[in-house]
Amino acid sequence: MLRVKRISCFYCGTCVAICPRANLELIDSYLFIGKDCAECGICAGVCPVGALEVLNEEQI
Amino acid sequence: MKSRYDVLVIGGGPGGAVAAEKAAAEGLSVCLAEKRPAIGTPVRCAEGIGKEALKKFIDPDPCFISAEISRAAITAPDGESMILDSSKCGNKIGYVVERKIFDRELVRQAADSGADILLKTNAKAPVIENGFIKGAYLEGMADKISADVVIAADGVESRFSRMCGINTLVSPREMMSGAQYLLAGIDIEPDMNIFNVGNSVAPKGYLWVFPKGESIANVGVGIQGLKSGEGHRAKDYLDNFVRKKFPGGKIIEFITGGVPVCRPLPETAADGLMVVGDAARVVEPLTGGGIYNAMYTGELAAKVAVDSISGEDYSRDSLGKYDSLWRSSPMGKSLEQNYLMKEYFVTLSDEKLNRLIHSASKIALKDFSVIQLVKELVLRNPELIIELRSAGIFMN
Numbered sequence: 001m002l003r004v005k006r007i008s009c010f011y012c013g014t015c016v017a018i019c020p021r022a023n024l025e026l027i028d029s030y031l032f033i034g035k036d037c038a039e040c041g042i043c044a045g046v047c048p049v050g051a052l053e054v055l056n057e058e059q060i
Numbered sequence: 061m062k063s064r065y066d067v068l069v070i071g072g073g074p075g076g077a078v079a080a081e082k083a084a085a086e087g088l089s090v091c092l093a094e095k096r097p098a099i100g101t102p103v104r105c106a107e108g109i110g111k112e113a114l115k116k117f118i119d120p121d122p123c124f125i126s127a128e129i130s131r132a133a134i135t136a137p138d139g140e141s142m143i144l145d146s147s148k149c150g151n152k153i154g155y156v157v158e159r160k161i162f163d164r165e166l167v168r169q170a171a172d173s174g175a176d177i178l179l180k181t182n183a184k185a186p187v188i189e190n191g192f193i194k195g196a197y198l199e200g201m202a203d204k205i206s207a208d209v210v211i212a213a214d215g216v217e218s219r220f221s222r223m224c225g226i227n228t229l230v231s232p233r234e235m236m237s238g239a240q241y242l243l244a245g246i247d248i249e250p251d252m253n254i255f256n257v258g259n260s261v262a263p264k265g266y267l268w269v270f271p272k273g274e275s276i277a278n279v280g281v282g283i284q285g286l287k288s289g290e291g292h293r294a295k296d297y298l299d300n301f302v303r304k305k306f307p308g309g310k311i312i313e314f315i316t317g318g319v320p321v322c323r324p325l326p327e328t329a330a331d332g333l334m335v336v337g338d339a340a341r342v343v344e345p346l347t348g349g350g351i352y353n354a355m356y357t358g359e360l361a362a363k364v365a366v367d368s369i370s371g372e373d374y375s376r377d378s379l380g381k382y383d384s385l386w387r388s389s390p391m392g393k394s395l396e397q398n399y400l401m402k403e404y405f406v407t408l409s410d411e412k413l414n415r416l417i418h419s420a421s422k423i424a425l426k427d428f429s430v431i432q433l434v435k436e437l438v439l440r441n442p443e444l445i446i447e448l449r450s451a452g453i454f455m456n
Contacts, residue, residue, distance in 0.1 A: 010102070010314075010315065010316040011102070012102075012104055012315070012316040012317040012318065013104075013215070013216055013217040013317070013318065014216065014235065014237060014238075014285075014316070014317060014318025015318075016216075016217040016219065017216050017217050017218060017228070017229070017230050017235060017318060017320065018229070018230055018231070018232050018235050018285065018318070019229075020229060022219070022222050022223075022229075025219065026217060027095060027182045027199075028095055028096055028097065028180065028182070042232055045232065045285070045286075045288055045289050046232050046235060046237050046285035046288050046318070047237070047288070047293070048237045048238055048239045048288070048293055048294040048295055048316040048317070048318075049239065049293060049294075049295050049316055050290060050293055050295075
């Protein structure tokens with residue numbers, strides 16, 4: 001499961017542009033995560049501040 | 061507020077604002093929708109722009125000029141610098157602007173020209189009729205706007221065009237991951253932009269110090285998205301640099317952002333749609349500069365919208381003039397050349413970067429451009445010409 005750490009996110013939209021499934025949307029200062037996440041982790045890697053993380057089942 | 065316009069512009073950055081202004085000034089009814097509650101904030105930019113480039117679109121008002129730049133330094137991985145001097149090209153070569161004010165001024169110009177402005181209004185989906193983009197479903201101050209021509213100026217995210225069927229996806233290899241502090245109380249040269257390169261400073265990118273006054277600067281870094289990860293993110297590189305170079309600096313603003321350094325979209329026009337600025341990926345790939353190109357493509361899109369609307373033809377054939385005009389312009393050509401340059405420069409080792417930068421301590425450029433700098437480097441490092449040629453770059 002992809003999780004955004006709300007306090008860490010600077011809502012800059014970098015993750016939106018690189019999501020292969022167009023599953024992320026930034027509205028004003030809120031990053032929406034849609035239902036079509038492949039858990040590829042590309043967004044978590046590119047995020048300039050590490051605000052996104054892919055959690056495994058035990059972490060949820 | 062009307063529900064039908066000649067032109068709907070999605071996004072209130074420099075590209076959208078100039079498009080709205082120029083279209084409204086030609087007598088079209090124009091609506092600009094911005095998803096944020098205020099224009100120009102949060103900033104996602106290092107705020108540097110060439111002097112002549114800025115003047116083409118707005119008078120340089122002191123209210124948004126933070127610093128005038130007359131020199132640049134490129135600092136090698138080993139710490140040695142090459143100074144680029146502007147004595148041969150009219151001295152003051154560029155500005156560092158205050159984007160919060162600059163963007164707002166551009167939108168004010170659009171409003172003064174007659175454009176309607178919607179804030180905190182997100183474009184949810186395009187209105188599509190018979191394959192033509194005919195407006196957008198919105199969330200915020202309006203729920204739907206119909207328009208003959210839609211101009212997508214929605215920045216790095218570029219979601220609107222993606223919803224219209226244009227692939228705007230950027231690979232992490234070609235997305236720069238960036239972080240920037242506004243650092244106060246630091247000892248800098250207030251007229252000099254500094255670019256630090258090297259794999260330990262900014263892998264496949266650079267770290268900049270752009271002055272915003274006597275002792276204050278945008279200090280930021282962009283690294284290749286693929287090189288970013290836990291413990292080695294843009295913010296980590298920035299913190300390392302600031303700790304070493306400006307230990308007494310006070311951070312008074314912190315922003316992040318992504319800069320696409322890919323080739324432009326293969327198609328920037330469709331039936332009823334034109335895409336401008338960062339959304340069209342018309343960012344200078346070597347410097348990451350996007351303000352001028354956004355304003356330039358915004359203006360061109362407005363001109364083509366005027367013609368298309370007077371001829372009542374909103375098809376790809378008609379709006380496609382916009383696509384071919386910017387591609388064949390000096391801006392379009394320089395984008396392709398600088399893309400190839402970027403692809404070459406990101407392959408260079410720290411040793412090679414050191415050697416190139418050591419080849420001159422000072423260069424007086426005849427014109428302050430990437431191509432001019434590379435020509436000067438070639439003069440001092442003749443082996444470069446062969447390497448550039450094999451990268452597809454021919455210096456004439």
